[in-house]
Amino acid sequence: MAMDPVAGDALALFETHRADLLRARRTQTMMFAGGFLLALGLSIWVSQFYPGKLGPGVPRIFEYLATITPDLRLDVLFAGRDAAGDAVPGSLTYWYVDLPKYLGLLAETVAMAATATMLGAVVAFALSFPAARNLAPNRWLFVASRRLLELFRGIPEILIALILVFMVGIGPLAGVLAIALHTAGALGKLFAEVNENASLRPVEGIRGVGGDWFDEMRYGVVPQVIPNFISYTLLRFEINVRASSIVGFVGAGGIGQELYHVISFYSDDRVLAVLILIVAMVTVIDLISERFRIRFIGREAFV
Amino acid sequence: MLEFQNLSKRFDDRTAVHPISLKIPNGQMVGVIGRSGAGKSTLLRMINRLGEATDGRMLFSSRDITALRGRDLLRWRSECAMVFQQFNLVGRLDVLTNVMTGRLHHHGFFSAMFGIFPAEERAFAIRALDRLGMAHTALQQADTLSGGQMQRVAIARALAQEPKIVLADEPIASLDPMNAKVVMDALRTINTEDGITVICNLHTLDTARNYCDRIIGMAEGRVVFDGPPVALTEAKAREIYGAEAGEAFSEGMTSTAIAATAPARPTALVN
Numbered sequence: 213m214a215m216d217p218v219a220g221d222a223l224a225l226f227e228t229h230r231a232d233l234l235r236a237r238r239t240q241t242m243m244f245a246g247g248f249l250l251a252l253g254l255s256i257w258v259s260q261f262y263p264g265k266l267g268p269g270v271p272r273i274f275e276y277l278a279t280i281t282p283d284l285r286l287d288v289l290f291a292g293r294d295a296a297g298d299a300v301p302g303s304l305t306y307w308y309v310d311l312p313k314y315l316g317l318l319a320e321t322v323a324m325a326a327t328a329t330m331l332g333a334v335v336a337f338a339l340s341f342p343a344a345r346n347l348a349p350n351r352w353l354f355v356a357s358r359r360l361l362e363l364f365r366g367i368p369e370i371l372i373a374l375i376l377v378f379m380v381g382i383g384p385l386a387g388v389l390a391i392a393l394h395t396a397g398a399l400g401k402l403f404a405e406v407n408e409n410a411s412l413r414p415v416e417g418i419r420g421v422g423g424d425w426f427d428e429m430r431y432g433v434v435p436q437v438i439p440n441f442i443s444y445t446l447l448r449f450e451i452n453v454r455a456s457s458i459v460g461f462v463g464a465g466g467i468g469q470e471l472y473h474v475i476s477f478y479s480d481d482r483v484l485a486v487l488i489l490i491v492a493m494v495t496v497i498d499l500i501s502e503r504f505r506i507r508f509i510g511r512e513a514f515v
Numbered sequence: 516m517l518e519f520q521n522l523s524k525r526f527d528d529r530t531a532v533h534p535i536s537l538k539i540p541n542g543q544m545v546g547v548i549g550r551s552g553a554g555k556s557t558l559l560r561m562i563n564r565l566g567e568a569t570d571g572r573m574l575f576s577s578r579d580i581t582a583l584r585g586r587d588l589l590r591w592r593s594e595c596a597m598v599f600q601q602f603n604l605v606g607r608l609d610v611l612t613n614v615m616t617g618r619l620h621h622h623g624f625f626s627a628m629f630g631i632f633p634a635e636e637r638a639f640a641i642r643a644l645d646r647l648g649m650a651h652t653a654l655q656q657a658d659t660l661s662g663g664q665m666q667r668v669a670i671a672r673a674l675a676q677e678p679k680i681v682l683a684d685e686p687i688a689s690l691d692p693m694n695a696k697v698v699m700d701a702l703r704t705i706n707t708e709d710g711i712t713v714i715c716n717l718h719t720l721d722t723a724r725n726y727c728d729r730i731i732g733m734a735e736g737r738v739v740f741d742g743p744p745v746a747l748t749e750a751k752a753r754e755i756y757g758a759e760a761g762e763a764f765s766e767g768m769t770s771t772a773i774a775a776t777a778p779a780r781p782t783a784l785v786n
Binding site: 436 | 565589591593599603604605606607608616617619622624627630672676
């Protein structure tokens, strides 16, 4: 097939451009790869993450595991209490003699997580609209709400909890407030990003009928983003169940307080007893919450 | 009466609309035609202040629209309904709620935030939907509708505003010919029956001829034609659409519509 000269020129021009583009891209990839390797090497050096140092530590892990493993005896494993009302050494009853207390603390932990998630989500919801670049009524409010959210999530929960324990005393209140603050910051950022991706057409529609900024958010944005908000909030609840079993270490309530207690005072099989319960609780909550999330997003057919 | 006094719009490096002065009496149906980028949308969006004019003034019943701020501006938008090319409905809300958002301006903060609409507004919205033959979809989620149905819901939302003016920005550009006709008929009906001024941007010359009392032709941000459809000669149409002399130009080329069964005016030409 004969090619007319003009088309030939266009082709040559295209090939030159393409070669330039590919070369530029290759250089960029190489630079990124080099930078990444450099950063990786630097961080290994700084954190002294050498296998040689890790090696001697491994047996000590098992040593500790041995001290917290209970001495269970198969013959009396399921034995109840004896005539005197005492648990038989070697039985599950003996190991989990404090189970009622643990269950109460687990319930407290879940309740802390739920309360903190709800409080945090409400704050996150309110701040996520001014914190969305394309929805903020003005630049000042945008910057202010962004910075506020960063402040909330920038400080680790455990630190906020520590400060709050000094302020409001030992107990779940400090834990709830600490987790709620961190949740507001973390969810607020996610919510704001969801808001930024919402279609602006409905927003313009509401502006066109004479609605104010609140009407635009309520009718133009919220219906689009609410399924995502709910999904993220449930996910955050799962994370907060873990967080609320940790903040107890600084006296902020929940099962963590008991875990800290048994670790520092006994370091015996009670540590494992509590750990197993925490893992079981987190797993159960994760499974239930995941079920809800999938069902909710599925029903809303959110893509 | 809507009056433009040297209204113009400049973007950074380019003038979208050169100073325009004209008057639109109440109850008129005006078609604004021109190529893409001629400034039609910019002009329309300046009227309800979704886009700000750079210079000049706009008066409605001798009230200065260009100077409105805050609450007054929102009230003007509620009086001056807009129908968009892409409908701009809230897809995840049901049709009825979409129509009732047309009443939002009359709500306080709490009734708006909690979505409390009184029974009269619900009845008003249903009647508006019924006029457009859409009452049966009232409880359906809006994004399950077809394009033509969405545009009819959008017109019902505009009616719910009880507007003095309806602006329609390319209302039929994303619709098939049959739906385009239904939507244009609906706009014409609210114009004749309710006496609402309708200003409608159109791509197609024949639609403008069939439905409008008056045609404003724009080219490169200037009004190059303003008059009744009969006065729009082929030479004028060439100027609006920028066809070079000698280049073939027929109105059919800009046509997407099926001939209107009920021409707006006896004087209008039916292609």
